[in-house]
Amino acid sequence: MRTNDRLVAFLMLLPSLVLLAIFVYGFIGRTAWVSLTNWGADATQALALNPELAFVGLENYRKLFTGLIDVRFRQDLVNTFFFTLFFLLGTLGLGLGLAILLDQKVRFEAVFRTIFLFPFALAFIVTGTVWRWMLQPSGGVNVLPELVGLPALEIRWLTTREQIWQFDWNTVPAFLAAGAALAFAYAAWRAWGTGRRVRAGVHGILTLGLAGWAATGTPGVTLLPYPEPHGFNVAFVGIVIAAVWQLSGYTMALYLAGLRGVPEELREAARVDGASEFGVYRHVVLPLLGPITLSAMIILGHISLKIFDLIWAMAGADNATTDVPALLMYLRSFRANRFAEGAAIAIVLLLMVALVIVPYLRSSLKGEVRR
Amino acid sequence: MSAQAQDVGLDLGRRRSGGRRGRFRWMIYAGLLLATAFYLLPVYLVVVTALKEPAAITLADTWRLPETWNWGSFATAWEAFAPTLRNSLVLAVSATAGSALLGSMNGYILSKWRFPGANVVFPLMLFGMFIPYQAILIPLFQFLRDVGLYGDLAGLILTHVVYGLPITTLIFRNFYAEIPDEMLDSAKIDGAGFFGIYARILFPLSVSGFVVVVIWQFTQIWNEFLFAVTLTRQETQPITVALANLAGGEAVNWNLPMAGSILAALPTLLIYIVLGRYFIRGLLAGSVKG
Amino acid sequence: MLRHILALSVVLGFGLGAAQGELEIFSWWAGDEGPALEALIELYEADHPDTEVINATVTGGSGVNARAVLKTRMLGGDPPDSFQVHAGEELIGTWVAADRMEDLTPIFEREGFMEAFPDDLIELISTDEGIWSVPVNIHRSNVLWFDPDRLDEWGVSVPNGWGEFIDETCPALQDQGVTPLVVGENWTVQHLWESVALAELGNDDYSALFEGDLPWTDLRVVAAWETFGDVMACTNDDAAGLSWQQATDRIVAGDAAFNVMGDWAAGYKVTTLGLEPGTDFGWAASPGTDGTFMLLSDSFGLPVGAPNRAEAIQWLELVGSKEGQDAFNPLKGSISPRVDSDLSLYNAYLRSAAEDFASDAKVGSLVHGTAAKEAFMSEFATVMEIFLSTGSADAAANAAQAVATQVGLGE
Known part of the structure; x- marks a missing residue:
């Protein structure tokens, strides 16, 4: 009887498992295969009903990272980096600020909460359409100051071609190595603190090695035979504002739930010890919000890596200054008919998301499994 | 067993105690x-x-109230968008129902019928909700072509059901985990089998779980764009695609995209305003453990 | 409750059943360009009252969005019955090469299209294996637009070449706070490029570029990029946010003096804005391209596996007929490629375009799919981006050559 039920349970789960196995892993595998072929290089096959594909190895990836024209893809990666950075800072900062304000026993809290969170219910397409209108060069936000008698702003929100913080693409390995060195330094410091000397030593050596390699200009690795400038495209500021508008309510809700979870006794105890209200937040409340911040960073971070519809609606799919890999994949595949290169971009995007999500899934499920 | 157990401490109810006085309260407001x-x-x-x-829309007077109220924009937008609104409705309702029912069954199985390998299978399922859909797009429409569903709303529904499974499974699994196993054991003693337990015990307790999942899925599917733009044809277009085409196209009159935006936003906004509590719960559940 | 939801979805879902006799026409003609297509569809419906015509349009500058959607549909094995496609490489290099089109030679022979269309146009839509689409119109890409009264007011005249524009016209206008030349989103900048390149290179070198006979790194091409850079210095700084209609509006409003746009701009001005050709707006061949007609032609083809093939063939017969073309083109703001079209139906601009078409030398447009295969044309946006972000003619020339090599341009 029991075994029988178990079998039934498994059989009931099976359709979902099979569907996901095909739709997620099967299709990813297929895309990965396509990315290793020449689909699109030959016009007679590009849009054939059943194209004949030839294996070309990692050629499409090589092109993406070293090809002359794929400077656009590399700038897209830089765009995604800066977009993610400012989008996270904006949503986390604004969300936390609003949550703290709402935590002060304010009147009409529910009304404020509803207002702050409502954009989350909207489609990115709607948000993008609306903010595109808000950020018109000689209207919307730019003429707001006129309402109070000030001169209108002249900001070219979405159409500026200005690029700041330029750097050479060839210095990317140095930055990555420096970042990794910092991470190892932190790990070494933690290990030392917990008395694991050997581990601390290994991490220390790795730190020094990476730092030295970065400082000497990453010998042995040359990405491009010529300098290639990249930087932060200022046109993204408008897109960041719209994205923060849409999603800061989400972090507000997360943080508010977190703040409500901090026992009042803890706060009271700190106040008894003479902490100011600021001090209570600084030393008692905020440290407890670390895990929430991490979850929010990961959820929002993967959204921002995948951002597609918002930019489509705000700046158009083919506005190169506000391009990101998710859009370029679409353009490469369906405009230029170069499906293999589109697939390679998709796989790079998938790897970036996996880099963020897999450790997160591991750590958040590990606790449960032990339970 | 009641609503409290289902409520996994995610509400944002007001904190009662803790006084805050001070001269700076106005700054908070x-x-x-x-x-x-x-x-x-x-x-x-x-x-x-x-x-x-349309003629009164000039950039310089953006913020001014209209001199004559032109409700006609909505009539025009309604006329233009009615078929796509219907597509979105059919799509969101069917795909939500499908993914919620399957998700409920999966959640039940994964939380109450542990079997070997479940700890590996579950994270593999969850990963499906995070992937950038660009990574499955090309094989997806080849697959839909091969099964004859490309361009059909049914193809888009199937797609949303499948990619909705991870999140619905997750929410129901966490939801059912709160229901004590003892309740199931006593039902088993009474002779209830796999389906009996689900039908008699879990399903009746699932109402608020379903509300959370339905709201979440409906909103996500209604708002989705990438699948919508690549897997549909004119007659099966959802509203997001129609709006993007209108606004991103060559429309010079901004009143229409704006009226269209309102039409596209209303259903999910209404859900949010009426069922905000459950909406927030779904949103917090989206972060895997809640 | 769920049962009700399911029932509802079933009821709504099965409302989509197919009617008897359908015809799905896929194009990017909506909005301002919609009425012309609708006139053609009305003609069709008058002849075939039992057929329901589905007018599937995807808007977006110059068809970029529509072509992407079309590709997903074709790859998805769901072709429309007939779709709009630019005559030339966009038809031949993309769809004919992939063996997705039906040969229309029988229709051409049966309907007398062979005699009705000029030979050089038929060449654009043919390979050795057949004829692959029915052209519905001819547009000209290299047209400079302006408002004659305003030019008098500002004391400038139509420049004879880009040199004159850069050295004299541009500073004179800038001093008066007028944008000398207005451009819009990415493709309109490329559109300007092809006119500048044609003027700087001349007809033969321009065409040789796309046939692989003139390298993109040739000094003459680099020099053309440099001229183009000087021209761009005379344009507005908010280009990316403007559709071509909005750019045109700036000239009508008197904020800008000139733009280079295809002659669908005449259709927009006459049909949508109600302006009078010759008095409210003026035109000339873009600087330095007098006597050359850079053409593009919209056409309709018959994809293999069209679900309503018989209706699609009836449609194509109408599209190519004198009656169909003379209903469509005056509204669209284009001329009919048919040698027997009734010029009295057309406005002053179009009559002048028809004269030029008959007498001028002809080259194909890059941006509008005539001259170069789609893979090149699509990546040309990236080349343009490289030029705009670096300002370096050499970088643009190298990038263009790299794309040309990569996609096998001219092979």
Whole structure:
């Protein structure tokens, strides 16, 4: 009887498992295969009903990272980096600020909460359409100051071609190595603190090695035979504002739930010890919000890596200054008919998301499994 | 076993104790009002633009109230968008129902019928909700072509059901985990089998779980764009695609995209306003453990 | 409750059943360009009252969005019955090469299209294996637009070449706070490029570029990029946010003096804005391209596996007929490629375009799919981006050559 039920349970789960196995892993595998072929290089096959594909190895990836024209893809990666950075800072900062304000026993809290969170219910397409209108060069936000008698702003929100913080693409390995060195330094410091000397030593050596390699200009690795400038495209500021508008309510809700979870006794105890209200937040409340911040960073971070519809609606799919890999994949595949290169971009995007999500899934499920 | 057990401590109810006095309270309200302005200004702009005569929409007078109220924008937008709204409705309702029912069954199995390998299978399922869909797009429409569903709304529904499974399974699994195993054991003693337990015990307790999942899925599917733009044809287009085409196309009159935005936003906004509590719960459940 | 939801979805879902006799026409003609297509569809419906015509349009500058959607549909094995496609490489290099089109030679022979269309146009839509689409119109890409009264007011005249424009016209206008030349989103900048390149290179070198006979790194091409850079210095700084209609509006409003746009701009001005050709707006061949007609032609083809093939063939017969073309083109703001079209139906601009078409030398447009295969044309946007972000003619020339090599341009 029991075994029988178990079998039934498994059989009931099976359709979902099979569907996901095909739709997620099967299709990813297929895309990965396509990315290793020449689909699109030959016009007679590009849009054939059943194209004949030839294996070309990692050629499409090589092109993406070293090809002359794929400077656009590399700038897209830089765009995604800066977009993610400012989008996270904006949503986390604004969300936390609003949550703290709402935590002060304010009147009409529910009304404020509803207002702050409502954009989350909207489609990115709607948000993008609306903010595109808000950020018109000689209207919307730019003429707001006129309402109070000030001169209108002249900001070219979405159409500026200005690029700041330029750097050479060839210095990317140095930055990555420096970042990794910092991470190892932190790990070494933690290990030392917990008395694991050997581990601390290994991490220390790795730190020094990476730092030295970065400082000497990453010998042995040359990405491009010529300098290639990249930087932060200022046109993204408008897109960041719209994205923060849409999603800061989400972090507000997360943080508010977190703040409500901090026992009042803890706060009271700190106040008894003479902490100011600021001090209570600084030393008692905020440290407890670390895990929430991490979850929010990961959820929002993967959204921002995948951002597609918002930019489509705000700046158009083919506005190169506000391009990101998710859009370029679409353009490469369906405009230029170069499906293999589109697939390679998709796989790079998938790897970036996996880099963020897999450790997160591991750590958040590990606790449960032990339970 | 009641609603409390299902409530996994995610509500944002007000904190009762803890007094806060001070001379700076006005600053708190100033901050909140400033933020309110940030969130609501676009709404104001959308509404007044939608209500203006096309000729009265000039960039310089963006913020001015319309002199004559042009409700006609909505009539025109309705006419243009009615078929796509219907597509979105059929799509969101069917795909939500499908993924919620399957998700409920999966959640039940994964939380109450542990079997070897489940700890490996579950994270593999969850990963499916995070992937960038670009990574499955090309094989997806080849697959839909091969099964004859490309361009058909049914193909898009199937797609949303499948990619909705991870999140619905997750929410139901966490939800059912709160229901004590003892309840199931006593039902088993009474002779209930796999389906009996689900039908008699879990399903009746699932109402608020279903509400959370349905709201979440409906909103996600209604708002989705990438699948919608690549897997449909004119007659099966959802509203997001129609809106993107209208606004990103060559429309010079902004009243129509604005009225269209309002039409596209209303269903999910209504859900949010009426069922906000459950909405927030779904949103928090989205972060895997909640 | 769920049962009700399911029932509802079933009821709504099965409302989509197919009617008897359908015809799905896929194009990017909506909005301002919609009425012309609708006139053609009305003609069709008058002849075939039992057929329901589905007018599937995807808007977006110059068809970029529509072509992407079309590709997903074709790859998805769901072709429309007939779709709009630019004559030339966009038809031949993309769809004919992939063996997705039906040969229309029988229709051409049966309907007398062989005699009705000029030979050089038929060449654009043919390979050795057949004829692959029915052209519905001819547009000209290299047209400079302006408002004659305003030019008098500002004391400038139509420049004879880009040199004159850069050295004299541009500073004179800038001093008066007028944008000398207005451009819009990415493709309109490329559109300007092809006119500048044609003027700087001349007809033969321009065409040789796309046939692989003139390298993109040739000094003459680099020099053309440099001229183009000087021209761009005379344009507005908010280009990316403007559709071509909005750019045109700036000239009508008197904020800008000139733009280079295809002659669908005449259709927009006459049909949508109600302006009078010759008095409210003026035109000339873009600087330095007098006597050359850079053409593009919209056409309709018959994809293999069209679900309503018989209706699609009836449609194509109408599209190519004198009656169909003379209903469509005056509204669209284009001329009919048919040698027997009734010029009295057309406005002053179009009559002048028809004269030029008959007498001028002809080259194909890059941006509008005539001259170069789609893979090149699509990546040309990236080349343009490289030029705009670096300002370096050499970088643009190298990038263009790299794309040309990569996609096998001219092979």
